[in-house]
Amino acid sequence: MDNIRRLIQLWGISAKLDLLWFLRDTKYCILTILADIAASLSSVTGVFLLAERFGNIGGMSKDQVLFMLGYASIVNGIIALFFSMNNTGWISRPVGRGQMDHKLIQPVPLWMQLLTEGFIPVSGNSLLVCGMAITGYAAGQLGLAPGLLWILLFVMLTICSVAIILGCSYIAGSLAFYAPVAAEEISTTVISLFNDLMIFPIGGLSAVLRMALCTVVPVGLAAWFPASLLLGQNGVPKPDIPGVIILIMTITVAMLAVTSFRKGMKYYAKRGSTRYHNRGHRS
Amino acid sequence: MLNVVRQDIITAGTAVNAARTAVTSAGTAVVPVANAGTAVNLEDVSKVFTQWQRSGKFKDLLRNLVKPEKKVVAALDHVSLKVNNGEFVAYAGANGAGKSTTIKILSGILQPTSGAVTVLGMSPEKSRVELMRRIGVVFGQRTELWWDHPISVSFEWKKTVWNIPAEVYRHQLEMVTELLDLGDLLNTFARELSLGQRMRADLAMMLLHNPELIFLDEPTLGLDVLAKRQMINFLKRINREQGTTIIVTSHDMDDLEEMAQRIVLLSRGQIAFDGSFDELRQLTGNLCRIRLVFQGAGMEAGTGAGAGLQTGAAQSQGRMADLMNGGDGGRSVRLLAANGNSCEYEFDTAEVPVNVMLRQIALLDGIVDIEIRKAPIEQIVAELYTKWRG
Numbered sequence: 062m063d064n065i066r067r068l069i070q071l072w073g074i075s076a077k078l079d080l081l082w083f084l085r086d087t088k089y090c091i092l093t094i095l096a097d098i099a100a101s102l103s104s105v106t107g108v109f110l111l112a113e114r115f116g117n118i119g120g121m122s123k124d125q126v127l128f129m130l131g132y133a134s135i136v137n138g139i140i141a142l143f144f145s146m147n148n149t150g151w152i153s154r155p156v157g158r159g160q161m162d163h164k165l166i167q168p169v170p171l172w173m174q175l176l177t178e179g180f181i182p183v184s185g186n187s188l189l190v191c192g193m194a195i196t197g198y199a200a201g202q203l204g205l206a207p208g209l210l211w212i213l214l215f216v217m218l219t220i221c222s223v224a225i226i227l228g229c230s231y232i233a234g235s236l237a238f239y240a241p242v243a244a245e246e247i248s249t250t251v252i253s254l255f256n257d258l259m260i261f262p263i264g265g266l267s268a269v270l271r272m273a274l275c276t277v278v279p280v281g282l283a284a285w286f287p288a289s290l291l292l293g294q295n296g297v298p299k300p301d302i303p304g305v306i307i308l309i310m311t312i313t314v315a316m317l318a319v320t321s322f323r324k325g326m327k328y329y330a331k332r333g334s335t336r337y338h339n340r341g342h343r344s
Numbered sequence: 345m346l347n348v349v350r351q352d353i354i355t356a357g358t359a360v361n362a363a364r365t366a367v368t369s370a371g372t373a374v375v376p377v378a379n380a381g382t383a384v385n386l387e388d389v390s391k392v393f394t395q396w397q398r399s400g401k402f403k404d405l406l407r408n409l410v411k412p413e414k415k416v417v418a419a420l421d422h423v424s425l426k427v428n429n430g431e432f433v434a435y436a437g438a439n440g441a442g443k444s445t446t447i448k449i450l451s452g453i454l455q456p457t458s459g460a461v462t463v464l465g466m467s468p469e470k471s472r473v474e475l476m477r478r479i480g481v482v483f484g485q486r487t488e489l490w491w492d493h494p495i496s497v498s499f500e501w502k503k504t505v506w507n508i509p510a511e512v513y514r515h516q517l518e519m520v521t522e523l524l525d526l527g528d529l530l531n532t533f534a535r536e537l538s539l540g541q542r543m544r545a546d547l548a549m550m551l552l553h554n555p556e557l558i559f560l561d562e563p564t565l566g567l568d569v570l571a572k573r574q575m576i577n578f579l580k581r582i583n584r585e586q587g588t589t590i591i592v593t594s595h596d597m598d599d600l601e602e603m604a605q606r607i608v609l610l611s612r613g614q615i616a617f618d619g620s621f622d623e624l625r626q627l628t629g630n631l632c633r634i635r636l637v638f639q640g641a642g643m644e645a646g647t648g649a650g651a652g653l654q655t656g657a658a659q660s661q662g663r664m665a666d667l668m669n670g671g672d673g674g675r676s677v678r679l680l681a682a683n684g685n686s687c688e689y690e691f692d693t694a695e696v697p698v699n700v701m702l703r704q705i706a707l708l709d710g711i712v713d714i715e716i717r718k719a720p721i722e723q724i725v726a727e728l729y730t731k732w733r734g
Contacts, residue, residue: 067507074504078490081497163488165453167505168476330455330469332393333448337486 064173071169071177075146079181090184097187101137105130105195108260119262119285121292124202126262129288131196133259136222136283138189140252142182149179150227151252153234156325157245159334171326203292211291218287221311225282226255228314231322238325241336259283268301275302279314282307382462383557383589384427384450389459391420391445391613419445420456421613429556430587432580434600437610438729443593444483446610447561450591451481464557477506480555484562487546489534495545496530499552506553513552520548523578540571547575551582560592564599576603597721609725611732621721628727629692631719634701637686639710677701690719 083090112118112126121129144150147160152175155161164174200207207215234248258280263271274281290304397413398404407413419442427433437443448454449461452468452475461468466475482488489498503513521527524544529537537545543563550558560579564572580603582588594600600607601621609617609624617624625631677691691701698716705714 070504070507074501078493078497078501082492086492162448162453162483162486165472166451166476166481166488168473168507169505170473330453331457333445333454339486339491 067169067173068177071173072180075178075180076182079146079183079185083183093184094187097141097185098191101134101188101191104256105134105260108262118265120264121262121289124199125288125292128196128199128203128292129262129284130260131192131194131199132219132222132288132291133284134188134192134195136192136219136226136259137256138186138192139219139223140226141188142180142185143176144179144227145185146179146181148248149175150230151234151248152231152322153237153244153246153248156234156329156334157237157241157336158338159241159336160338161326161329161334162337205292215291218290218307221307222283222287224311225279225307225314226252228311228318229255229279231318232314235318235321235325238328241334254278255280255283259285261285264289272302275306276310279310282310381428382426383429383431383464384425384591385460385462386423386425386446386449387460387462389420389423389449389456389461390418391442391449391454392457393417393419418613420449422459423610423613423615425608425615425618427589427591429589430583431606432583432590432604433592434604434607435591435593435610436595436597436600436607436725437616439595441610442613443610444561447481447483447559447591447593450559451479452476477553478555479557479559480550480553481559482546482550482561482563484543484560484565487534487542488549489542489545491535492533494531494533495526495537495549498534498545498549499530502549502552508553512554516552516554520551523581524548524574538571540567540574543567543571543575547578555588557589558591560590562594563592564594564596572599579603597725601721609728611729616728616732624721624728625718625724628724630694631690631724632693632698633680633688633690633717633719634705635686635688635713635715636705636708636711637713637715639685639712 108118109123109127109130112121112123116123118126140150148154155164164171167174205211230248230251233251234244236244236247258274258278263274263281263285266274271281275286286302286307290307393416395415395417397415398408419440423442423446435443435446445454449456450463450468452472455469463475464478468475488502489495490501493501499517502508508516521530524547526544526548529541529545532541534542534545547563563579564575567575576599579590579592583590590604592600592603605620607617607619607621607624608615617627676695677689680688680690682688701716705711
């Protein structure tokens with residue numbers, strides 16, 4: 062209970078910092094929000110136009126593709142909303158820049174800091190709002206009538222997708238403990254990989270490739286697979302991979318992330334960091 | 345009057361201690377009790393770093409890849425150190441001596457390779473979260489302030505993250521705002537502060553939870569004379585009036601001497617000296633400096649401008665030469681500089697007592713001013729560093 066109270070307090074102060082930025086630097090904050098909206102729309106427009114042109118990609122209709130793109134935007138929007146400040150989602154940056162010292166001198170468990178200090182509900186909400194709008198529109202076009210179970214499944218799958226992307230970012234990002242200069246941007250590369258590939262419906266690929274993209278490089282679990290499951294609940298064909306795979310992969314990736322990050326922190330406590338960059342607002 | 349002032353200080357100290365209790369009890373229920381009187385205890389602590397040695401030659405490509413050459417560097421080599429509550433300790437040493445490594449170990453950022461570390465009765469490694477509620481750390485070349493916010497916002501952030509009770513926060517904020525002269529800066533963005541202002545703000549923020557023990561790593565680095573003075577006075581005051589234990593590292597020996605009562609000197613990862621500054625001076629002899637200023641033109645009637653100086657300086661040098669060459673029992677006096685109408689000498693009071701020196705000087709003509717002072721601590725330490733390096 063104490064932990065929940067502390068989490069809410071810490072999310073609250075992060076939200077306050079973000080709100081104050083909006084109130085003081087309104088012009089720049091609005092520009093940032095608009096830029097984020099433009100970037101998010103442009104990232105999904107290409108695939109949508111392909112679906113519009115050909116009517117069907119990877120076994121999905123135009124509206125189903127749009128639903129999947131909306132889901133992808135929601136997943137990315139949650140990451141942007143909760144894990145942007147201080148690069149908590151892009152963990153190789155603070156690690157590689159020697160900024161973990163700032164976290165270690167706070168009287169807060171590290172997991173709690175990483176979970177709360179990236180929260181930017183004002184300047185970081187645009188992608189999530191866009192994603193919700195796109196998903197809502199697509200659901201309307203598809204005639205979906207979501208019940209409570211479907212909504213719960215949607216929330217659970219979204220959490221799994223977010224956890225898989227962040228988990229991969231942390232697994233790769235832990236390399237920055239050992240090679241701070243070379244691996245400083247490796248989390249950015251991993252998240253970009255997801256951003257670039259998760260927007261494609263991969264239903265048209267071979268079964269082996271589909272399985273690989275849902276396990277070895279789990280970009281398929283970030284949007285296509287969960288969107289297919291959700292659409293399958295409403296009479297759209299399900300993917301031929303068992304639905305439980307997303308849970309198994311989420312647990313596996315999360316465990317690997319926690320293990321590699323902990324191991325990295327032990328190495329950090331042994332070696333420290335030989336470089337340091339000042340922290341910045343949106344560095 | 346003195347008693348009244350003393351009483352004020354005691355009252356203030358009591359209030360602060362009560363506030364401190366409030367801070368610790370605001371955290372988890374169990375607060376480990378510090379060893380009686382001991383704030384910091386290092387027992388036989390060593391810290392070893394491994395540096396990979398890679399050449400830039402083709403022939404070494406495979407070796408660099410598979411098994412690069414290792415160089416083991418001992419940052420701390422079996423260091424044992426005890427700091428009592430309320431002490432103000434200077435922790436000094438040449439570059440790479442292990443100062444920052446020690447501060448990081450004490451703060452729980454780094455773990456020692458071997459040995460035991462206790463800070464306020466706790467292990468920094470095992471009780472990091474609890475310990476951070478009770479200590480404060482400032483790294484001079486870094487800032488904990490939020491760059492794109494006024495410093496008052498950073499203070500509020502600290503209040504929440506450290507879970508500081510409102511009463512303690514209000515009390516500490518008032519104190520640091522007044523003593524560090526932050527009133528006009530509270531609404532200034534951290535990015536717009538000068539280095540001195542930023543350091544003051546960082547120091548203030550560090551003190552908001554009223555820590556019992558403070559680690560300061562190079563806090564005066566890059567500060568101008570005024571900012572340095574403000575910081576030194578402030579630190580001395582909180583140590584004196586609140587009994588806050590302070591461990592400070594710096595390269596500036598004069599600053600350290602002014603602040604601290606005790607100095608620990610590190611050399612090659614080992615404690616080479618631990619004692620008072622006076623004891624440190626005795627290591628290289630009780631060196632003192634004496635500056636003699638002579639009358640200028642006209643001291644010797646009718647000999648023209650500058651002649652008097654030459655005569656006075658010549659007399660001075662002759663008399664001092666006597667001292668140096670055994671004229672007075674083989675004692676040594678060294679000429680450091682002769683500029684304009686003044687000469688500066690260095691002597692060891694163990695070899696040439698001050699009264700003997702003054703007797704010699706009294707025999708000189710044309711002296712208008714005498715200044716005797718201890719040799720700068722920088723010089724003492726530089727001599728020691730050179731000696732230790734062999």
